[in-house]
Structure formats: C-alpha cells, structure tokens
Amino acid sequence: MAVANPLNTPIPSEPNFKPRSLRAHRLLLLPVSLAVMLLVWQSAIWINGFPAFILPPPARVWQRMIIALSDGTLLRHTAITLSESLGGLAVGLAVAAALGYLLARSRTVERLLAPYIVASQSVPVVAIAPLLIIWFGSGLTSKVLICALIVFFPVLINVIVGVRSVEPDLRDLMRTLRANRWQLFFHLELPAAMPMLLGGLKIGATLSVIGAVVGEFVGPNNGLGSLITAARNQFDTALVFVAVIALIAIAMGMYGTVALLEKILLAWKD
C-alpha cells in the first residue's frame, strides 16, 4: 500500500538491544553444552571402564551411525517411525479438534462424553497398545492409532479451552452483524482458538513420537522402536544409541515445524 505507515517500520525485537557479545554467547551455548555432554560421556567410560555393550564411546556411536546410514537401515526405520508419528498426529488432531469443538459448544455433548474421555485417560496407552496390535496387526494402522490415542487428550483439552476462551463480547458483535454458523467459526472461533490449538499441537507432536515407539516396542515390525529392540537383543548398544538420536531428531523436527507454523500464523500476537 502506498499510504505512509509509521507502524510498518520494523521495531527491533528485544534481543537486538542486548550487547553483541551476549548474543554471541547465546549462539555458543549449544555447541558448548554438546561438548560438555560428550566429555562427561567419554569420561564415564574412562573412569569406570564400561564395556562397549554397556556404554559405547561417542566415537563408536558415530561410526555405527555412518554404517547404519550407508546401508540404508537408519533412513528406512526413521521414515517408518516418522510416518507413523505424522499419521497419528494428523488423526489425533482431527478427531480431538472436531470433538473438542463439539464439547466446548454444547453442554449436552459434554455431559454425555466427558466421563468416558476422562476415564479413558486413566488407562495408560501402553496397556491398550497390545489390544490394538491384536486387532489391527503390527502394521502401520495399529501404530498410527496408538499415536493418535496419545495425542488426542492434550489436543482435546487445548481445543476446548481455546474455543471457550472466545470473548462473549466478540460473539455478540458477530451476532449483531448477523454472521452465520460458518462465518462465526471461520472469522472468530478458529482464529481465537488458534494459539491454544497450536500449543496443543506442539505437545502432541512430541507425544506422537513416543506413541510410535510404544507401538513398535509392543508389536515390533519396522521403525526405530523395532530397531532398538533388535539391536538390544544383539548387544549392539551403539545402534540403540543411533536409533535414540534419530528419535530425538524426529521429535525436534516435528516440534520445530509446529513452532515455525506458530510464528507464521500468530504473527499478530507479538
């Protein structure tokens, strides 16, 4: 737009006001903490003389990772665990968002379903996982369902809180403007609940990876959880470490993606 807009000039964000040296320190924080961790790890082996099948040294894990990468096993299992996590997150999110919206909008639905939903949370997913494996086999379906189950509750709660947090005055405003049901949802409820929805998604993203591993432990077939089980049975502890590192990478990647989405969608917040 051609109109002069004084507010469009970028306002420096807080960190920029800090002295340069401080920012440099912050950038150094991660490599330094990594180095310290590796040192502690290596020292533990030097001091205690752990054999490699108890605690492999960092260099050994690194070599094992190169091997697992070059023969394709690591990528194959990572891809499987990633697709289970993403699938579960998508299913869990869809069901929780739809149900959460209904629960937030209707007291009747809430009275009807809330007891079951709360009761379901007292059963750990690990206890239900074997049932799902029996019913759906140890393929993708059961794993996706396990992820979805674990993702479901936190997202549901956040959606309910989000939709309930819509200001009644803004609802009144929409009513005076004769907004229909769809417009009310699209122009008010969805954007107003978005911060809470994305907050739930952030929690769900990491939980989903846990769900995938739980599923793979209970019904090993493919994926990083199965890889861990197989490696442990062969006392290939270095490979267990490699698989754990891959799991961390998946969780961080998914979390980071949601955080990025948050930055884009919630730019209006700050």
Add this chain to the structure above:
Amino acid sequence: MTPVLSIQHASLVYPNGNGGLLALDNLSFDVAPGEFVCVIGPSGCGKSSMLKLFSGLRRPTEGQIIFEGEPLVHPRRRIGVVFQKANLMPWRTVLQNITLPLELERVPGEAAMSRARELVELVGLAGFENARPRDLSGGMEQRVAIARALVHRPDVLLLDEPFGSLDALTRERMHLELLRIWDRYRKTVIMVTHSISEAILLADRVIVLTARPGRLRADLPIRLPRPRTLEQVFTPEFGALVTQVRAAIE
C-alpha cells in the same frame, strides 16, 4: 413522526439463585428517525442491558422493542452497535477490522476496501490501515470500533459509553468527530453515557434512568442550536441544562 425504535413496557429479569434480578422495570420511550438520544443513569441501573434489548441481542422478559413498526426479535444489520469495549479482533489489521461487516455480507473485496478507506479517513486514522489493535491507543481502538459500526451504513447506531475509557482531550476530539459524523449522515443514535455534559453536548434528548431496577426517571429535550461546538459548554443555557439533568438524577 413515527418512531424508528420504541421500547414498550419492557422489563428484564436476569436469572439468578433467588427469583431473578430485575434489571429494567416497565421502561417505555420512543426514538424518532435521525434523533440523537443520550441515556444516563447510575452505575448498574441497566443501561447496557437496555442497549442489549435495542440491539436484539436479548429479548425483554416482558414488553417489547418495536423496530420500524415490527417487534424486534433478533439482531439486525441495520442496527449498528459500538460496545463499551472496542471489541476489535486482534488478528485483524485496522482496515480488516473495519471491513468485517462487509465481508460477512459478502461485499466484493475492492468495494469493501474503498468503503473502509473512506471511514478510516472519517475517523482520522489514515496511515494506520495496516496497524494491529495492539499497536493502537484506547482512543484509536474506539475510533476503529466506530468506523466498523458505520461501514455497512446502518440506520441506527447504539453506543455504550464509547468514550468511557478515554482521557479528557481525546474525549473532546471524539465528541466533535461524532457530531460531525452525525451531522453528515443523520443516523438515529442511542448513546449511553455517564457524563452529563457529554449527554447535553451531543443529544437532542436526555433520558434519565433510576437506580436498579432501571425505570424512566426523566425525558428532557435539549434545545441547543446545532451544529454544536465545545464552546457551548460555557453558555448559561448549557449550565441550566446541566443543573436540570443533575436534579433529575439525584
């Protein structure tokens, strides 16, 4: 002249634990087309509740609201509301907040934009089209709310203490702006206020309500010449009216 809006024997009871809370009691008055009516009364006497009835957001427990000859049973697009709070959507820019009523009516984007720009000019917010509500002062927010209420050209404007939270200087500027807008479009206005001088400065008529439950205490015509200016506040006529309204309140 037939009234645009009338409130007829309206009572409003809010349900509570013991038998309900009577907010308005048998309230009746008419508002003529193009009339500027200010409503004044003690805090908690039911002024906002009365506007809720006029806007169709709530229905009276007894009695009725008549809008253009027919009972008002739900909100109408032709009745615009400015709430006590600005009620802007924080995720929308100033311009997007103002176009909201047009978007809901599916007015094409270009037409909506140019209409919204007119209103941005009118309320003196040129240059702030793309600002977000969080970057605005309280007075600016309230002006956006007024622009939003005017954008789809409602015939009636309901204002609930729209300048309540503003400092004295901004308040005076807003008074002049509102008078200018009213002079230009001659809408029917019902405005709730706590300020006696604000009511007299703006209105053709000042309605005084009693403490809760709100009943009609007085209905005073304000026959000051228009267009009104801030200097009129210092005239003896103005002073006499202030005394009269104050007497009605106490």
